[in-house]
Amino acid sequence: MNEDLLNLKALRAFYEIVRTGSVTAAATRIGMSQPAVSRQLAQLEALIGFELFHRDHGRLVPTQDGLLLYEEVSLSLNGFQRIQSLVSDISGFRIGHLKLVAPPSFCEGILPDIVAAFSARFPRVRISVDSHSREVAKSMIATRTVDGGFLIVPVNRDDLREDPVCNNETVCVLQADNPLASHRTLTPKMLRGEPLILLGYGQNSRATIDSSFSRAGVQPDARIETHTVSSACAFAARGLGVALVNRLLAEFYMRPGLVMRRFEPILSNEYAFVTSSLSTPSRLATEFLKETKHYFANKNLPEL
Numbered sequence: 001m002n003e004d005l006l007n008l009k010a011l012r013a014f015y016e017i018v019r020t021g022s023v024t025a026a027a028t029r030i031g032m033s034q035p036a037v038s039r040q041l042a043q044l045e046a047l048i049g050f051e052l053f054h055r056d057h058g059r060l061v062p063t064q065d066g067l068l069l070y071e072e073v074s075l076s077l078n079g080f081q082r083i084q085s086l087v088s089d090i091s092g093f094r095i096g097h098l099k100l101v102a103p104p105s106f107c108e109g110i111l112p113d114i115v116a117a118f119s120a121r122f123p124r125v126r127i128s129v130d131s132h133s134r135e136v137a138k139s140m141i142a143t144r145t146v147d148g149g150f151l152i153v154p155v156n157r158d159d160l161r162e163d164p165v166c167n168n169e170t171v172c173v174l175q176a177d178n179p180l181a182s183h184r185t186l187t188p189k190m191l192r193g194e195p196l197i198l199l200g201y202g203q204n205s206r207a208t209i210d211s212s213f214s215r216a217g218v219q220p221d222a223r224i225e226t227h228t229v230s231s232a233c234a235f236a237a238r239g240l241g242v243a244l245v246n247r248l249l250a251e252f253y254m255r256p257g258l259v260m261r262r263f264e265p266i267l268s269n270e271y272a273f274v275t276s277s278l279s280t281p282s283r284l285a286t287e288f289l290k291e292t293k294h295y296f297a298n299k300n301l302p303e304l
Helices: 008-020 023-030 034-048 064-092 104-108 111-121 134-142 204-215 229-237 247-253 283-297
Strands: 053-056 059-062 096-101 125-130 148-152 160-175 195-199 221-226 242-246 258-263 268-276
Touching (some): 008 023, 008 034, 104 229, 111 125, 111 283, 134 268, 160 204, 195 204, 221 229, 229 247, 229 258, 268 283
Parallel strands (some): 096 148, 195 242
8 A cells, every 4th residue: 555645635534424424424524525525435445455334235334444543533633633723823823713621510600701801812713612521521632632621630641731720629508598507617427317419420529528428437318419510509409408519610500598608628629721741732722721820810709
């Protein structure tokens, strides 16, 4: 095989066929005719000497070899897109595409204010914000599928760079008429037998909460498990239990009839803006980090 004959157009056609599941959909995404995409695929298979798809009654099902190639092509195309974005960024600075990943509660509460301030400075920059599980988010940042994202630290990966941006405590959110609301501070022993609303397994904050109860010799009554601070506060507002959540994020979801109380022992929730350590952050990501730090430096929370 002559490696010089591999061309970007054929690889893009192959990538879109696997991604969309059909030649027709792939042709629409890349702005080519269906016959042209089919020709690109046939030429690519002839060039590399092995089949990329099984033909099953008109359907194209990727072969094992095809899936292996798809993973590498995906990384390469993402790299090419980053180059294109960088060229645009260098030529105009205010013209570019900033791609971020953040937890849902971050997107709903904190992020809109930061994005608004950033967009006021760079009004022509496109911004994409996505939410995924913690592990998927780390992979997206490490492979530079996104420019950066917000994660609770530590991230424990050598291919990721952490820039701490905020650190706040876990609090209890509960109905104002709950007898426990008469206390300024709640402890695991005081919450013994009380229905709790906790963030689901797999989250760092959940592990620290469980550990604090275990040290106090208390078995937490996890009545409701959820995955966002907003839903935890909503459940608490309906009197379904006491929510143990990140204070900074919970501030955005307080409503009449809800109160916030300290939780002891103090459990810290430190977030960082995380980028890939395999390359220098884009200038847009660097500017966004500056805006983020400015936001938190001027964020004052009311006393509990």
